[in-house]
Amino acid sequence: xxxxxxxxxxxxxLKEIGAKPVPASVRKFYYCFGGLTFLTFCVQVLTxxxxxxxxxxxxxxxxxxxxxxxxxxxxxxxxxxxxRIASNLMVVFVLFHMLRVILTKSYKHPRQFNWVAGVCLLLxxxxxxxxxxxxxxxxxxxxxxxIGTQIAGSIPLLxxxxxxxxxxxxxxxxxxxxxxxxxxxxxxxxxxxxxLTLHFIMIRKQGISRGL
Amino acid sequence: xxxxxxxxxxxxxxxxxxxxxxxxxxxFLGVILVLAxxxxxxxxxxxxALQTPIHILPExxxxxxxxxxxxxxxxxxxxxxxxxxxxxxxxxxLDRKKETSANRIILLITGLILVGLVILSVxxxxxx
Numbered sequence: 516x517x518x519x520x521x522x523x524x525x526x527x528x529l530k531e532i533g534a535k536p537v538p539a540s541v542r543k544f545y546y547c548f549g550g551l552t553f554l555t556f557c558v559q560v561l562t563x564x565x566x567x568x569x570x571x572x573x574x575x576x577x578x579x580x581x582x583x584x585x586x587x588x589x590x591x592x593x594x595x596x597x598x599r600i601a602s603n604l605m606v607v608f609v610l611f612h613m614l615r616v617i618l619t620k621s622y623k624h625p626r627q628f629n630w631v632a633g634v635c636l637l638l639x640x641x642x643x644x645x646x647x648x649x650x651x652x653x654x655x656x657x658x659x660x661x662i663g664t665q666i667a668g669s670i671p672l673l674x675x676x677x678x679x680x681x682x683x684x685x686x687x688x689x690x691x692x693x694x695x696x697x698x699x700x701x702x703x704x705x706x707x708x709x710x711l712t713l714h715f716i717m718i719r720k721q722g723i724s725r726g727l
Numbered sequence: 728x729x730x731x732x733x734x735x736x737x738x739x740x741x742x743x744x745x746x747x748x749x750x751x752x753x754x755f756l757g758v759i760l761v762l763a764x765x766x767x768x769x770x771x772x773x774x775x776a777l778q779t780p781i782h783i784l785p786e787x788x789x790x791x792x793x794x795x796x797x798x799x800x801x802x803x804x805x806x807x808x809x810x811x812x813x814x815x816x817x818x819x820x821l822d823r824k825k826e827t828s829a830n831r832i833i834l835l836i837t838g839l840i841l842v843g844l845v846i847l848s849v850x851x852x853x854x855x
Contacts, residue, residue, distance in 0.1 A: 533741030599768035627819030657774030
């Protein structure tokens with residue numbers, strides 16, 4: 516058995532990619548929202564990493580560290596504003612992308628599992644928004660977390676356990692902040708990248724649906 | 728060039744498609760910068776566990792849930808989003824019509840849900 520390595524001919528590979536025909540029907544403007552969502556995600560990763568360099572995930576330190584980002588860090592207020600506005604745009608683009616997929620009926624067989632991956636990404640997007648909101652540790656963020664975890668707690672049977680797991684105790688505290696922080700900057704990004712990869716591999720294999 | 732005549736209605740990925748995609752991406756990054764300048768992120772008063780704020784509203788994308796919980800008991804208010812998300816996951820299997828054929832029912836339900844979400848968001852903003 517030979518395990519000979521094949522030479523990687525980058526030039527031919529690039530030529531093949533470059534010559535790949537793109538159907539004009541998928542170059543209509545309403546096909547752009549998926550790509551824009553991904554671009555927004557990249558913006559969030561970049562600005563998020565910068566913000567994480569200064570952010571302190573403790574009840575005592577969180578609010579002050581954001582004040583520090585806003586006033587003392589070079590371009591800090593800009594980076595935070597971009598992170599905030601891009602999070603809103605991401606929700607908008609995910610919605611538009613979803614509507615486009617529904618209107619062109621692209622969710623149907625054989626792309627049904629790509630649709631499922633997409634719904635997971637929608638939930639992740641909302642999860643990012645919810646956890647990120649609380650990290651600010653201002654009145655709005657704090658009480659959003661209180662109400663959010665209370666709502667989870669009112670689910671029959673599972674609710675109590677869920678609420679305690681989310682809060683890391685019987686009420687929203689520093690433990691909750693740590694949990695939301697870990698999910699926001701580690702857990703959910705890993706899941707998001709995983710689902711994005713699946714999303715893109717399936718598009719490559721199945722091609723973009725021509726729609727109507 | 729040969730490819731282009733062979734496949735009608737297509738454009739080559741490079742440079743045509745890549746160029747239009749890249750310019751759109753850069754234009755969009757510019758839009759983000761402008762919006763970030765127009766809507767600067769603010770910082771409200773710090774968290775105070777002892778003082779519940781009187782008028783607290785979530786961000787616009789969670790408003791509908793807030794409005795829903797105002798109108799119906801909490802168990803029902805939780806059941807509806809769970810059903811919505813479940814329905815979303817199962818959409819490809821719920822829509823049994825053949826590929827490419829229009830499904831008016833799905834479009835109608837999508838429209839109704841969207842209108843419902845907007846109405847609930849308005850309800851959330853109404854004064855008590």
